[in-house]
Amino acid sequence: MGNCFAPISPDSADSEDEPPSAAAAGPGRSTGRTSERQPRPSSSSARNPSQDRNRSHPSRRQSTSKRIRKHSRSSSLFSMGGPSLDALRNYATLSHPQSSLSPSKLLISNKTTLAIFDNYPKAKYHFLILPRYPFPPQSNPDSKNSILPLNALDDLKSLLLCDDREAREEVMRALYNTALEVEEMIKDEMLKTEGYEWKVDMGFHAIPSMKHIHLHVISDDRISPSLKTKKHHNSFRPDLGFFIPIMEVQRWLDDDSNIQERVAALSDAERLLNTPLTCHKCDEFITNIPKLKNHLEKHFVDERASALRYIARHGTQRSSDEDMF
DNA sequence: GTTCTAGAAC
DNA sequence: GTTCTAGAAC
Numbered sequence: 001m002g003n004c005f006a007p008i009s010p011d012s013a014d015s016e017d018e019p020p021s022a023a024a025a026g027p028g029r030s031t032g033r034t035s036e037r038q039p040r041p042s043s044s045s046a047r048n049p050s051q052d053r054n055r056s057h058p059s060r061r062q063s064t065s066k067r068i069r070k071h072s073r074s075s076s077l078f079s080m081g082g083p084s085l086d087a088l089r090n091y092a093t094l095s096h097p098q099s100s101l102s103p104s105k106l107l108i109s110n111k112t113t114l115a116i117f118d119n120y121p122k123a124k125y126h127f128l129i130l131p132r133y134p135f136p137p138q139s140n141p142d143s144k145n146s147i148l149p150l151n152a153l154d155d156l157k158s159l160l161l162c163d164d165r166e167a168r169e170e171v172m173r174a175l176y177n178t179a180l181e182v183e184e185m186i187k188d189e190m191l192k193t194e195g196y197e198w199k200v201d202m203g204f205h206a207i208p209s210m211k212h213i214h215l216h217v218i219s220d221d222r223i224s225p226s227l228k229t230k231k232h233h234n235s236f237r238p239d240l241g242f243f244i245p246i247m248e249v250q251r252w253l254d255d256d257s258n259i260q261e262r263v264a265a266l267s268d269a270e271r272l273l274n275t276p277l278t279c280h281k282c283d284e285f286i287t288n289i290p291k292l293k294n295h296l297e298k299h300f301v302d303e304r305a306s307a308l309r310y311i312a313r314h315g316t317q318r319s320s321d322e323d324m325f
Numbered sequence: 326g327t328t329c330t331a332g333a334a335c
Numbered sequence: 336g337t338t339c340t341a342g343a344a345c
Binding site: 229230231288289290 | 338339340341
């Protein structure tokens with residue numbers, strides 16, 4: 001692992017003044033790893049800062065603006081006497097996130113979205129994609145109009161219930177396009193650090209803990225010191241119903257005749273977090289978290305060995321190594 | 326969301 | 336005795 005965290009610098013991230021890098025493309029895998037991606041320097045990295053944050057270069061920390069320091073104080077949980085549900089919203093409403101947020105917080109931004117490091121990553125790579133507000137930011141600075149009311153961006157439920165079908169699809173498309181870009185950065189980093197790429201999941205929590213809709217982009221290893229409880233693990237199982245893959249949400253939007261039922265199911269999803277602990281890769285029942293951690297490490301080592309063997313033999317990676325086990 | 330810790334499980 | 340979870344507190 002070693003020196004693998006080098007957050008993308010403000011100068012090298014997508015400029016807010018540039019058009020969204022992939023915003024013109026609609027959802028679809030074909031838009032993911034193509035020339036539409038913005039170039040970035042080879043020193044940039046998508047690795048989470050969790051274990052490496054304290055080792056970041058002092059000059060990087062010192063360059064953090066007063067505004068950021070003020071922001072991070074006010075956004076810390078409970079500093080205001082209770083849980084701040086607004087930490088993400090504070091990010092989403094910044095008019096100049098790139099100058100306001102430190103490179104260890106902000107991965108990339110464009111006109112409509114931000115990609116930030118998850119503060120408590122539940123896997124080796126874990127990012128959050130947020131729609132900016134107003135959505136989209138108005139070119140006329142005097143206009144405060146958003147195509148959506150702010151509360152439509154509270155969470156997945158409120159977006160699904162929003163009357164403006166076109167607007168909610170536009171939000172979803174913007175989130176998805178940025179997620180594809182982030183996925184590609186993650187996979188570049190996987191190649192650099194481990195020599196192969198593994199699966200990345202994208203989805204929403206049915207009942208998020210913080211206000212402002214956010215799309216999780218998380219590698220499927222689920223190996224992280226911050227993954228500490230059964231609920232943490234269950235909350236990212238794509239098969240359980242608490243973590244809603246974005247493709248599923250897209251299907252809901254394509255046929256919105258059952259939206260009320262979908263929303264009811266989201267509201268009832270809390271109980272799913274108490275599902276018995278089983279491995280999300282092989283379904284084996286696991287009695288406790290330390291054993292799950294050992295089990296997942298073993299999956300990771302086995303998958304890597306298998307992928308590297310295949311690459312050595314064929315010169316290229318098999319398309320879906322996660323299906324090999 | 327995380328941290329803390331009592332008491333259950335081993 | 337130690338490890339671990341789960342609920343309360345924050």
